[in-house]
Amino acid sequence: MSEQHILRAFDRDLEAVQGLVMRMGGMVETAILDAAEALAARDEDMAEKVRAGDKAIDALEEKINEETARLIALRAPAASDLRTALSVLKIASSLERVGDFAKNMAKRTTVLSQMHDIPGAGGALKRMSKAVVQMLSDALDAYNSRDVALAEDVRARDREVDQMYTALFREFLTHMMEDPRNITPCMHLHFIAKNIERMGDHATTISEQVIYLVTGAMPEESRPKADSVTTAGIEGK
Amino acid sequence: MEDMRLADRTASARENKITARGVQVYYGTNHAIKDVDVDIADRTVTAFIGPSGCGKSTFLRCLNRMNDTIPICRVEGRIEIDGEDIYDKRVDPVQLRARVGMVFQKPNPFPKSIYDNVAYGPRIHGLTRNRAELDEVVEKSLRRAALWNEVKDRLTSPGTGLSGGQQQRLCIARAVATSPEVLLMDEPCSALDPIATAQVEELIDELRENFSVVIVTHSMQQAARVSQRTAFFHLGNLVEFGETGQIFTNPRDPRTEAYITGRIG
DSSP, rough: OOOOBBBHHHHHHHHHHHHHHHHHHHHHHHHHHHHHHHHTTOOHHHHHHHHHHHHHHHHHHHHHHHHHHHHHHHHHOOOHHHHHHHHHHHHHHHHHHHHHHHHHHHHHHHHHHHHOOTTTHHHHHHHHHHHHHHHHHHHHHHHHHHHHHHHHHHHHHHHHHHHHHHHHHHHHHHHHOOOOGGGGHHHHHHHHHHHHHHHHHHHHHHHHHHOOOOSSSOOOOOOOOOOGGTTTTTTTO | OOTSSSGGGGGGGEEEEEEEEEEEETTTEEEEEEEEEEETTOOOOEEEEEEETTSSSHHHHHHGGGEEEEEEGGEEEEEETTTTTTTTTOOOOOOOOOEEEOOSSSSOOOOBBBHHHHEEEEEEEOOOSSSSHHHHHHHHHHTTOOOOHHHTOOOSGGGGGHHHHHHHHHHHHHHHOOOOOEEEEEETTTTOOOHHHHHHHHHHHTTTTTTTTEEEEEEEEHHHHOOEEEEEEETTTTEEEEEEEHHHHSSHHHHHHHTTTTOOO
């Protein structure tokens, strides 16, 4: 719906709340990239900055919830307006979770900096983070421009992140089997990898909200999955 | 979307009470209703929405032949209630209106007592044999209209002395006194305050256990609150007709979307 409401204050309210979501998205993207950089560079100050920054993300989610509740109460949105209000709530909730994962990555970075380095892990997790940030950024662009094709593309790309995670899982397993002293850092690194993989799932959820917002229905066919970790370890896998 | 209101899922399973096919209405040369097909389900509230002049009230008035009273008005097409053509020559419009009751925008009680207002229909249609039966019908109708407790001690006072909301409920009691099968309501709450509106809406929800209710309303929120099915009229056309939850969350026609979201359509 590109046409404007007869009551223009309604347009302003809807735009304002969507603007907050975009701002929140930007903050979350920065948090992920900073957390990944801190991990790769073993930069404790930067990790601390990410941890502290999560409060602002949480506060913004609360503000979005409040503004949307007001909008629903005062404007009684229907049809695509209602879907916009609902998608705003869901997307803000997904972004908040992603922010938590970035914060968790920063926390583990503080611990990992005290331990010996697992070669290649920091770089691999940084590449994975970049892929996820790109997905997130495209999902939010798709939201902003109501672009279903781009949203579908993001959904399809989650497969690549799943594959990256599976590869890292095997790599960490190998390090841990080689030398038990690797177990503690590799466990932390594995949780980080898993959390980045979960961020990809949230980017996918946001894309699905875009599809719901535009078409009025959630995408039906299940998306391709490439996370074979749940079966890894079984003989022959 | 069919599941929007779980309690009302059965709505779509109800039998059709009214079937309209190819209905055209002309006021002189003005083509007010253009080829409308619609099925109104039994024991269901159906809301007609649309901008002023879209034909929703005109169509409503076709359903009990109220348009017969307008000399320049011409109705074509076929409207059946329980399979019977209501425009058939053998159908007496007065008898039809006992089966298809109507409540109007402005409460219009007769300048008679509360009792006589409700007793009017049963009396002229000879529906009761004696005073005791008539008393029973009056009480039952006033109870159905959720008015009994407020007026039982002053049934002989004039109906026009009641408050606006009470007057409207009195008109509803009068309309249900003849035990109609269908109740037509033309903006029944537009002259009422929010409390009286809520009481009438609660009443509409109760009435659908026994009647097929068709309500014309300018308040989209009211249509959303009380109806199970919603029809959107625009420029004399029936643009979209569907389950109320679907119409208000995911309308299929862009004109419906523009109207219910308050955009310039």
